[in-house]
Amino acid sequence: MANMVTITINGRQITVPAGTLVIEAAKQAGIDIPAFCYYEGFSVQAACRMCLVEVEKMPKLQPSCALPAAEGMVIHTESPKVVEARKSMLEFLLTNHPLDCPVCDKGGECELQDMTFRYGLGESRFLEIKHHADEKQWSPLVFYDPARCILCYRCIRVCDEGLGVGALGLSYRGVSAEIIPNRGDHLECDECGWCIDVCPVGALTSGTYRYRSRPWEMNYVPAVCTHCSNGCKTTLSVRNGEIIRANNRDRSGINGEFLCVKGRFAFDFVHSGERLQTPLIRKDGRLEPASWSEALKAAAARVRASIERNGKAAVIGSTRTTNEENYYLQKFARQVLRTNNIDHHRSGDVITLLQALGGREGALATVQDLYTCDAALVVGADLSQQHPLLAVQLRANWRHHQSPVFVISAGPVREDQYAARSIRAEAGTEADRLEELRADLQARRNLVILYGPSMKGEAVRRLVAFGDSLGIPVKYVCLVDYANSRGALDMGLLPHLAPGYRPVEIPGMTLDAMLEAPDLDLVWVVGANPLEGGRRFVSRDAFMIVNELFLTETAQQADIVFPAMSLYEKNGTVTNVCGEVQRTKAGPKVMGTKSDLEILGLIAAQLGFDLGVPLPDRVFEEIRREVPGYNVPLALIATGGAAPTKPPAVPAEVDAQPELVRSSGDTLFTSGTLGKYSKKLGEVIEAPGRLYQVLVP
Amino acid sequence: MTFSPELEAKFAKMIGNYPPGRQKGALIPMLLYAQDEVGAVTEEVIEEVAKRLKLSRVEVEEVLGYYTMLTREPRGRYHIQICTNISCMLTGGEELFEHACRRLGIGNKGKTPDGQFSLEEVECLGACSWAPAMQVNYEFHYQMTPEKFDRLIESLRKLQ
Ligand code: SF4
Ligand code: SF4
Ligand code: SF4
Ligand code: FES
Numbered sequence: 001m002a003n004m005v006t007i008t009i010n011g012r013q014i015t016v017p018a019g020t021l022v023i024e025a026a027k028q029a030g031i032d033i034p035a036f037c038y039y040e041g042f043s044v045q046a047a048c049r050m051c052l053v054e055v056e057k058m059p060k061l062q063p064s065c066a067l068p069a070a071e072g073m074v075i076h077t078e079s080p081k082v083v084e085a086r087k088s089m090l091e092f093l094l095t096n097h098p099l100d101c102p103v104c105d106k107g108g109e110c111e112l113q114d115m116t117f118r119y120g121l122g123e124s125r126f127l128e129i130k131h132h133a134d135e136k137q138w139s140p141l142v143f144y145d146p147a148r149c150i151l152c153y154r155c156i157r158v159c160d161e162g163l164g165v166g167a168l169g170l171s172y173r174g175v176s177a178e179i180i181p182n183r184g185d186h187l188e189c190d191e192c193g194w195c196i197d198v199c200p201v202g203a204l205t206s207g208t209y210r211y212r213s214r215p216w217e218m219n220y221v222p223a224v225c226t227h228c229s230n231g232c233k234t235t236l237s238v239r240n241g242e243i244i245r246a247n248n249r250d251r252s253g254i255n256g257e258f259l260c261v262k263g264r265f266a267f268d269f270v271h272s273g274e275r276l277q278t279p280l281i282r283k284d285g286r287l288e289p290a291s292w293s294e295a296l297k298a299a300a301a302r303v304r305a306s307i308e309r310n311g312k313a314a315v316i317g318s319t320r321t322t323n324e325e326n327y328y329l330q331k332f333a334r335q336v337l338r339t340n341n342i343d344h345h346r347s348g349d350v351i352t353l354l355q356a357l358g359g360r361e362g363a364l365a366t367v368q369d370l371y372t373c374d375a376a377l378v379v380g381a382d383l384s385q386q387h388p389l390l391a392v393q394l395r396a397n398w399r400h401h402q403s404p405v406f407v408i409s410a411g412p413v414r415e416d417q418y419a420a421r422s423i424r425a426e427a428g429t430e431a432d433r434l435e436e437l438r439a440d441l442q443a444r445r446n447l448v449i450l451y452g453p454s455m456k457g458e459a460v461r462r463l464v465a466f467g468d469s470l471g472i473p474v475k476y477v478c479l480v481d482y483a484n485s486r487g488a489l490d491m492g493l494l495p496h497l498a499p500g501y502r503p504v505e506i507p508g509m510t511l512d513a514m515l516e517a518p519d520l521d522l523v524w525v526v527g528a529n530p531l532e533g534g535r536r537f538v539s540r541d542a543f544m545i546v547n548e549l550f551l552t553e554t555a556q557q558a559d560i561v562f563p564a565m566s567l568y569e570k571n572g573t574v575t576n577v578c579g580e581v582q583r584t585k586a587g588p589k590v591m592g593t594k595s596d597l598e599i600l601g602l603i604a605a606q607l608g609f610d611l612g613v614p615l616p617d618r619v620f621e622e623i624r625r626e627v628p629g630y631n632v633p634l635a636l637i638a639t640g641g642a643a644p645t646k647p648p649a650v651p652a653e654v655d656a657q658p659e660l661v662r663s664s665g666d667t668l669f670t671s672g673t674l675g676k677y678s679k680k681l682g683e684v685i686e687a688p689g690r691l692y693q694v695l696v697p
Numbered sequence: 698m699t700f701s702p703e704l705e706a707k708f709a710k711m712i713g714n715y716p717p718g719r720q721k722g723a724l725i726p727m728l729l730y731a732q733d734e735v736g737a738v739t740e741e742v743i744e745e746v747a748k749r750l751k752l753s754r755v756e757v758e759e760v761l762g763y764y765t766m767l768t769r770e771p772r773g774r775y776h777i778q779i780c781t782n783i784s785c786m787l788t789g790g791e792e793l794f795e796h797a798c799r800r801l802g803i804g805n806k807g808k809t810p811d812g813q814f815s816l817e818e819v820e821c822l823g824a825c826s827w828a829p830a831m832q833v834n835y836e837f838h839y840q841m842t843p844e845k846f847d848r849l850i851e852s853l854r855k856l857q
Contacts, residue, residue, distance in 0.1 A: 171763055173763050180759070180762065
């Protein structure tokens with residue numbers, strides 16, 4: 001146990017490990033010390049002097065955020081001297097502050113406002129003209145108003161320490177001091193907006209939210225990000241059915257306050273003018289708007305005809321619909337269409353991993369494990385560009401616990417900045433280099449191995465064999481692309497595996513086989529774009545039904561198009577890259593759309609099939625009962641927690657079909673179909689982005 | 698970019714003076730010497746110094762903006778700095794500065810159109826005993842008066 005010391009704060013004795021900062025010790029004792037620059041998890045700056053406390057036998061007031069507790073310290077946080085000092089600090093901070101609270105974005109949730117309200121003097125002795133500097137736009141997403149800035153360095157630290165981007169600095173001095181961006185007059189960075197989020201005042205504002213709403217006019221909806229597979233919780237600020245902002249200020253969820261550019265800003269596709277808001281039916285060769293009842297009736301009739309004549313049907317599912325919808329979809333395919341011809345775009349070889357693990361419990365790492373593990377090995381992946389949250393977690397683990405990261409990748413990655421070792425190996429040959437790390441890895445207490453799409457089949461088996469041979473506990477993450485890529489696999493959107501990876505009797509066609517099949521009668525595509533880039537089904541005459549948000553290349557070829565809801569508009573659960581299940585709630589509304597669950601439910605009902613009540617909670621109940629690994633605690637899910645699923649055992653004789661694993665190679669600034677319809681994502685100079693490059697200074 | 702052989706030698710020696718991993722300590726003198734040779738801390742200088750000290754551009758700019766002796770804009774051939782801090786102020790520093798403005802036809806941080814002179818009002822030059830003081834490039838001039846100032850300007854003009 002660490003050396004303990006006993007200190008007295010406001011007459012209360014508390015015992016804390018030596019070295020604990022007084023501000024933290026006070027917090028543990030339930031005593032709140034106001035602070036601006038102090039920010040948990042980041043280096044101590046001691047720049048704002050808001051946290052001054054009186055320490056007996058010390059001549060001057062001390063910044064409690066930079067003062068380690070020492071045996072016998074007697075501290076006062078509310079003495080007249082401290083109260084006076086706080087008033088003065090606030091008076092000082094406000095000398096040049098514009099006090100434009102009535103129009104400031106931060107009004108109502110501003111730490112300077114709150115602090116002034118609580119501790120301030122109420123009036124100022126300064127009559128001089130305020131120093132002013134004009135507001136600057138640094139990127140389509142980040143604006144900076146130096147007049148409002150209180151120079152707390154929070155933005156600089158999250159960008160530098162949290163992300164390893166280091167795009168911000170502080171220059172000039174005295175009243176002229178201000179934050180500067182890394183490219184002279186603009187930013188070239190991850191555009192994540194973390195700096196905006198942590199800014200205690202309205203100095204940094206967001207291109208999507210600025211001057212659009214007051215915080216109290218919005219409803220706050222807990223959702224899960226619909227872009228990459230990391231599964232960040234994002235709180236949608238919704239006003240009149242419209243998303244105005246996305247952030248996670250309350251730090252609930254696996255990502256704390258972190259969101260990347262997609263989670264924080266790329267929600268605008270939801271309200272894109274190109275959203276489909278009415279069903280379309282092909283008439284005389286053209287897609288014409290139709291009513292829901294007409295389209296549902298036409299689809300049901302066509303499905304019935306196909307069933308009756310025993311036509312060959314194929315179903316392509318989605319990587320961004322909910323588990324409930326995926327489960328229901330495979331049920332629809334297998335029970336209504338009586339086919340195992342169901343597949344989806346696979347982006348990581350999860351099946352081989354599960355096979356190799358043989359149902360071993362606790363062998364899948366959670367997002368939290370990445371922060372607590374003793375070491376991590378990243379194989380064939382560019383985390384900072386493709387799995388931003390995972391990259392941030394590993395970095396925080398290194399910052400806070402000095403846990404080393406080892407990398408084997410084809411090109412440079414941001415993790416090289418601090419990696420204990422970085423090995424360059426051509427994609428597909430990474431497994432050949434594992435032995436070089438053996439000694440280093442064996443010296444650790446435990447390990448998490450993350451691998452990307454270049455590792456599949458045999459390479460994954462070798463990787464697991466290597467992990468097993470280290471003699472330390474090892475957990476794995478198979479990196480996949482999209483918000484519910486993992487859930488699509490788990491829910492059995494696979495031709496040869498039913499939910500929970502249980503082999504079916506007669507395997508159906510894979511996605512590739514469907515595209516090549518000459519004799520399809522009916523194709524149903526839900527939230528996917530297999531015809532991207534002008535591809536066509538060889539069965540040109542097959543009747544195609546598409547559920548989609550936009551008129552994608554695939555939807556353009558359809559005979560019936562149902563306007564579907566995005567993940568943000570519906571309730572349900574999704575499973576992230578680590579196999580953790582989270583609940584997402586409906587926030588905005590887009591007129592004319594329905595959830596895929598509802599669409600399938602309505603068709604099934606018209607055809608007289610009972611697939612169970614198409615309500616998310618009811619379907620999830622069934623998933624918990626029926627799908628191995630998914631019997632997760634409801635209370636955890638219901639309260640916004642992430643519930644890890646158990647890795648189901650996949651029989652060794654199952655073909656993992658690694659040749660179907662093809663990552664779409666999205667970057668930080670692309671996100672498949674959704675990314676194409678996010679204006680904000682396309683506007684930044686970094687778009688469309690690329691894999692990590694070492695920036696010239 | 699490369700600097701003159703003399704300056705390159707100076708930089709090499711300077712960087713070696715700092716313990717390993719602390720090379721960024723050489724940032725301020727490097728910027729100052731580079732400015733003396735190039736005339737200003739140009740974009741090229743920023744990038745070069747950043748590269749040599751393994752700093753990001755923004756780290757260089759933080760320092761560059763903080764120190765008023767460093768400048769991005771080329772100054773006049775003769776950069777005149779007049780102190781108006783307390784000792785100089787009491788002995789006519791402010792009048793001297795106002796006179797200089799009139800005489801040169803420029804204001805604080807201005808530059809004459811011919812590029813010969815630039816002017817700056819500065820804080821203490823450390824020459825309080827001989828106030829009012831001013832500095833032309835690296836040369837000090839003490840107990841200045843408007844007349845002495847005019848004579849100085851004339852003689853500098855003749856030097857061209
Ligand atoms: S948006 Fe993100 S990457 Fe860009 S400056 Fe802010 S914190 Fe740094
Ligand atoms: S911009 Fe905001 S976060 Fe950054 S230093 Fe200023 S007040 Fe602090
Ligand atoms: S890291 Fe992934 S899940 Fe998190 S905000 Fe970004 S795109 Fe969304
Ligand atoms: S919080 Fe301690 S000095 Fe800012």
